[in-house]
Amino acid sequence: MKEFKILAVIIALVGITYYGIEPYAHSVMHPEVAAADFTFKDVKNVDTSLAGNAENGKVLVEANCIACHAIESASHPQMMPNADAAAAYGVTPPDLSHAGRIYDKNYLANFIFDPVSAMHLQHKFGPDTGKTFPMPSYNWMTPQEIMDVVAYLQSIAPKVAEGKEGHKVTFEAACGRCHSMKYAGIEATTPTENLKTYMGATPPDLSQHIKSRGEHYLHSFINDPQVLLHGTAMPRVGLTEEAQEEVITYMEEIGDSKKAERETVGLWVMLYSVVFALFAFLWKRKIWEEVH
Amino acid sequence: MAEFKKANSMGEWFDQRLGVVNFSKVMMTEYWIPKEINFLWAMGMILAVMFKLLLISGIFLLMYYKPDVNMAFDSVNYTIMQDVAYGWLFRHIHAVGASVIFLIIYIHMFTGIYYGSYKKGREMIWISGMLLFMLFSAEGFSGYMLPWGQMSYWAAYVITEIFGGIPVIGGDLVVWIRGNFYVADATLTRFFMLHVLLIPLAILGAIAFHFYALRFPHVNNESGEFFDYEEEAEKFKAGDKKGAKVIPFWPVFLSKDVFVLGVFLIFFFYLVFFHYGFAMDPINFDKADGLKTPAHIYPEWYFLWSYEVLRGWFFEIAGVSGKDLGLMAFGFANAIFLVMPWLDRSPMVKPANQRPYFKYWFWLMIADLMVLTEFGKLPPTGPNAWVGFGASLTFLVLFIALPFITKAEAKKVGGK
Numbered sequence: 138m139k140e141f142k143i144l145a146v147i148i149a150l151v152g153i154t155y156y157g158i159e160p161y162a163h164s165v166m167h168p169e170v171a172a173a174d175f176t177f178k179d180v181k182n183v184d185t186s187l188a189g190n191a192e193n194g195k196v197l198v199e200a201n202c203i204a205c206h207a208i209e210s211a212s213h214p215q216m217m218p219n220a221d222a223a224a225a226y227g228v229t230p231p232d233l234s235h236a237g238r239i240y241d242k243n244y245l246a247n248f249i250f251d252p253v254s255a256m257h258l259q260h261k262f263g264p265d266t267g268k269t270f271p272m273p274s275y276n277w278m279t280p281q282e283i284m285d286v287v288a289y290l291q292s293i294a295p296k297v298a299e300g301k302e303g304h305k306v307t308f309e310a311a312c313g314r315c316h317s318m319k320y321a322g323i324e325a326t327t328p329t330e331n332l333k334t335y336m337g338a339t340p341p342d343l344s345q346h347i348k349s350r351g352e353h354y355l356h357s358f359i360n361d362p363q364v365l366l367h368g369t370a371m372p373r374v375g376l377t378e379e380a381q382e383e384v385i386t387y388m389e390e391i392g393d394s395k396k397a398e399r400e401t402v403g404l405w406v407m408l409y410s411v412v413f414a415l416f417a418f419l420w421k422r423k424i425w426e427e428v429h
Numbered sequence: 430m431a432e433f434k435k436a437n438s439m440g441e442w443f444d445q446r447l448g449v450v451n452f453s454k455v456m457m458t459e460y461w462i463p464k465e466i467n468f469l470w471a472m473g474m475i476l477a478v479m480f481k482l483l484l485i486s487g488i489f490l491l492m493y494y495k496p497d498v499n500m501a502f503d504s505v506n507y508t509i510m511q512d513v514a515y516g517w518l519f520r521h522i523h524a525v526g527a528s529v530i531f532l533i534i535y536i537h538m539f540t541g542i543y544y545g546s547y548k549k550g551r552e553m554i555w556i557s558g559m560l561l562f563m564l565f566s567a568e569g570f571s572g573y574m575l576p577w578g579q580m581s582y583w584a585a586y587v588i589t590e591i592f593g594g595i596p597v598i599g600g601d602l603v604v605w606i607r608g609n610f611y612v613a614d615a616t617l618t619r620f621f622m623l624h625v626l627l628i629p630l631a632i633l634g635a636i637a638f639h640f641y642a643l644r645f646p647h648v649n650n651e652s653g654e655f656f657d658y659e660e661e662a663e664k665f666k667a668g669d670k671k672g673a674k675v676i677p678f679w680p681v682f683l684s685k686d687v688f689v690l691g692v693f694l695i696f697f698f699y700l701v702f703f704h705y706g707f708a709m710d711p712i713n714f715d716k717a718d719g720l721k722t723p724a725h726i727y728p729e730w731y732f733l734w735s736y737e738v739l740r741g742w743f744f745e746i747a748g749v750s751g752k753d754l755g756l757m758a759f760g761f762a763n764a765i766f767l768v769m770p771w772l773d774r775s776p777m778v779k780p781a782n783q784r785p786y787f788k789y790w791f792w793l794m795i796a797d798l799m800v801l802t803e804f805g806k807l808p809p810t811g812p813n814a815w816v817g818f819g820a821s822l823t824f825l826v827l828f829i830a831l832p833f834i835t836k837a838e839a840k841k842v843g844g845k
């Protein structure tokens with residue numbers, strides 16, 4: 138039928154144009170990058186096959202870490218208020234209560250051994266930048282000791298983070314020292330002025346990044362920011378795939394909170410339109426029978 | 430005042446006062462439309478419905494939107510999208526609707542060109558249609574600025590900057606349009622006024638004018654045939670509904686429109702709920718920042734072709750800078766469709782495919798617009814810049830050649 142032929146021509150022309158300006162143009166402007174690596178296999182200073190001893194780790198953590206880091210879950214409160222800590226170290230050191238769960242084991246061990254190389258921040262804190270990273274390298278510890286610290290952090294971390302509240306905890310633990318999220322009422326623990334000096338760039342408010350960057354981008358960006366924004370000041374944070382999913386889900390729960398409603402209402406409205414079109418067709422047929 | 434008898438029914442009561450019986454005859458049951466039409470003739474009604482949807486969703490958005498550079502972004506992305514009940518629905522309908530209305534406008538326009546519905550008495554329909562196209566362009570552009578995202582800001586910056594190329598007054602003109610030396614609060618507030626008051630008013634007027642312009646020449650039909658409407662209408666009224674070449678607007682024409690509308694709405698609502706990224710650019714969910722230029726700046730898809738006509742001229746020719754050449758080409762591209770009825774010198778009113786020369790012209794023009802649209806989005810680097818230049822040049826040549834092509838056609842068909 139002629140009308141179908143016309144429709145086919147229009148669909149073809151619109152389809153080609155759409156393909157060109159949407160999927161194709163985006164693939165040109167944002168080329169695919171290497172897949173996210175959640176094993177962090179590029180850092181291998183510490184033999185992570187060693188079984189850690191949490192008892193011993195507890196002693197090491199209490200001797201080395203709690204001067205800077207709070208660990209609320211093990212009753213080690215913060216030594217000083219956020220602002221003072223930020224003034225002292227450049228950025229407020231995060232609470233380590235969740236560290237054993239949210240960070241990948243291999244990443245965490247190697248981070249303790251040498252934070253700068255694990256975070257991929259050699260361009261900011263390398264030997265010839267004249268800057269030192271605020272957290273010392275514990276490369277003087279034996280691999281066994283480092284694995285003990287890891288084992289201890291794992292032993293005190295809650296095992297799961299469920300629901301929106303749980304996702305929020307993960308977000309705050311992983312990103313909260315630098316990023317605010319206005320639409321969730323979350324303010325970065327480090328004051329803005331300190332961040333600007335420390336990072337050389339202001340970490341953006343993440344309320345709408347689920348929309349502006351999208352899940353796909355965030356998936357590789359959080360795993361390793363340098364891949365997409367070469368030379369950026371944001372560190373690789375070393376989250377496990379699961380913890381990263383929680384963070385992204387939280388960004389969606391805050392940034393696109395009506396998604397579920399949109400999808401259900403959408404189905405009903407489309408169903409309504411189909412019924413409407415059907416009745417309209419029957420009416421049209423009845424009326425046109427008289428004139429054809 | 431005439432004497433009023435007591436009315437026997439509500440209908441009669443209204444008829445005495447408003448003449449509704451005659452009115453509905455003139456506007457509906459005896460407003461004659463040719464029978465030989467396909468679904469492309471329903472695009473006008475779809476446009477009218479889309480405009481209504483935009484108006485209603487816009488009114489709801491207006492209740493919460495704040496035209497202030499410090500509040501606009503959050504009033505849209507937080508208050509409307511996440512706080513107010515179904516605010517997101519109105520925004521999605523509005524944003525997707527604004528994009529889709531252009532798709533339908535283009536289909537409607539090219540249908541007009543394909544069937545030659547702009548000449549031999551239909552010039553004013555075409556002119557009023559182009560007036561609508563220009564008003565909708567201004568409406569789309571001013572509306573895109575309101576969420577105050579990165580693309581709002583930078584598209585506004587780039588497009589207002591274009592006026593700076595106009596000789597002598599350019600610089601002052603840009604400042605006059607922006608209300609400041611750069612795109613700022615004053616710019617946002619005045620574009621807000623244009624978007625919610627002045628342009629919609631003008632559009633309402635232009636739609637009325639467009640409909641009125643359809644009245645005397647009547648709409649065209651699939652074969653371009655001219656016939657005596659009075660005669661055909663008499664046939665229809667006498668009961669020869671099958672033989673008559675006309676149908677009344679109500680209910681026959683509208684029943685088809687409503688069906689086409691129904692199918693269209695399935696597609697439209699699919700986009701609204703599940704596939705809206707093309708109309709709500711991700712980059713616009715970053716708040717406007719005048720110090721941070723996005724890597725790629727591009728206008729909404731429906732402006733891409735004319736943007737590429739502008740961008741295609743990137744090198745100096747005979748002492749005239751690429752920028753000036755681009756500006757001239759851009760001005761030409763935006764004005765040329767308006768004089769379409771006078772560029773087509775062939776008297777033939779027939780579907781393009783039945784016209785010996787025009788058919789090549791028509792499909793070339795469509796292909797060229799598609800190429801321009803595509804390359805208007807791609808980064809203008811390397812070979813892309815040359816393709817853009819080629820397509821931009823082709824556009825100009827096509828329209829300059831049109832009078833000659835159609836003149837030759839007129840000769841060939843011997844004035845038929």
Ligand code: HEM
Pocket residue numbers: 469470471472473474476477480534537538541544546547551554555556557558559560561562636639643647648649650
């Ligand atoms: C929102 C904007 C518009 C509305 C609401 C609108 C509405 C309509 C309606 C209801 C008709 C009669 C039915 C039909 O043939 O589809 C029509 C016809 C027409 N319109 Fe529009 N229109 C709009 C924009 C335009 C534009 C941008 C153009 C192009 C310059 C245009 C050119 C025409 C022409 C040439 C006809 C006559 C078609 C024929 O005779 O076959 N219109 N319009």
